[in-house]
Amino acid sequence: MKIHVSSLNEYSFCPRCLYISHVLKIDPEPSRERSRGLVGHAVRKELSLRQAKLLEDIRDTDGIEILLLKELNSVLWDIPHIYKKMLQDIEIEDLIPEIRNEVVREIKTMNERLGIMIREIGIHDTLKRITPWRVEYSLESNRLGFSGRIDKVMKEDTYIPIEIKTGGVPESVWEGDRLQTCAYAMLLEEEFRLKKPIPFGYVEYTRVHERRPVMTTEQVRRRVINARDSIIGILDGKIPDICPHGSGRKCDACGYREKCYEI
Ligand code: SF4
Structure with a gap:
């Protein structure tokens, strides 16, 4: 086994x-909190998995936030198809606005941290560190x-x-x-x-x-x-x-x- x-x-x-x-x-009892957790998980995980690929063409700190925000829109569009089984019984649209707002704030943190890393060790080593x-x-x-x-x-x-x-x-x-x-x-x-x-x-x-x-x-x-x-x-x-x-x-x-x- x-x-x-x-x-x-x-x-x-x-x-x-x-x-x-x-x-x-x-199955666990359905609840709004649980649905929100599952949708939030799908969005954040997908954005994290795409992050390194997304930053491959970045040459400086300018534009990282815009790039990530643009990708967030694609992620929100794609998750019902990628995580179809996990999200099958959930009304995703009702939950998207609040999750989007949260993730936008998190992207700001991500942007700041990546910016610091790029300034400290350069784009090449930053990418090496974050690219799986x-x-x-x-x-x-x-x-x-x-x-x-x-x-x-x-x-x-x-x-x-x-x-x-x-x-x-x-x-x-x-x-x-x-x-x-x-x-x-x-x-x-x-x-x-x-x-x-x-x-x-x-x-x-x-x-x-x-x-x-x-x-x-x-x-x-x-x-x-x-x-x-x-x-x-x-x-x-x-x-x-x-x-x-x-x-x-x-x-x-x-x-x-x-x-x-x-x-
Ligand atoms: S209610 Fe408590 S004991 Fe029962 S499965 Fe949940 S956590 Fe475990």
Whole structure:
């Protein structure tokens, strides 16, 4: 059995969520907040994936913001077609104006940060730093028991996985994102039969245009393996207790809440 790496994130949020969605095949309750989250995710992720290609022809800091704003319009047009499955039951048009306003503000931050980088290290090195070797790179390993699709892979001295996060920005890095990024590094090591470990990956927060490193220490790698084994147990039918994390706030924000408490 191969576990999809994204399940690590869901498991880390709540193992019972994973049981309800993957074993019972129940969808979360629809809500405006959830729809807004999904559309916002699609827009921000798409803009992030296109960013490096878009900036290829830039020679100085002038014009970056205009370029990104123009691309935002294309992204808003394209997402219903690209993310068709994810957005199939959502009235996208109702949500677009507020999401557009938010992303326009984020583009200003992106523009400022890119401008600083270009002034400090030059356009050539800026592009080198932000241009991925591959985007949406799929891979799997029988030995590791994982499959996954990495948002971006950088190629420097080694391969560096990047997980894009479009939601709120935590103080550090959420445990689920840490496990996911580490698992991608482990998959890349397997894929390319690397003798040396990939020492870190990044979580990229699109809202603030910031990449935070995730070290792939032995402890984190062990937590990845332990989580994988627990997920296998859940998919085999082991039902996690209600509120296994002990956080009522998580349950309050959970789309499975009503169903969860009935099971
Ligand atoms: S309501 Fe709470 S325990 Fe139930 S799935 Fe959601 S987060 Fe988990």
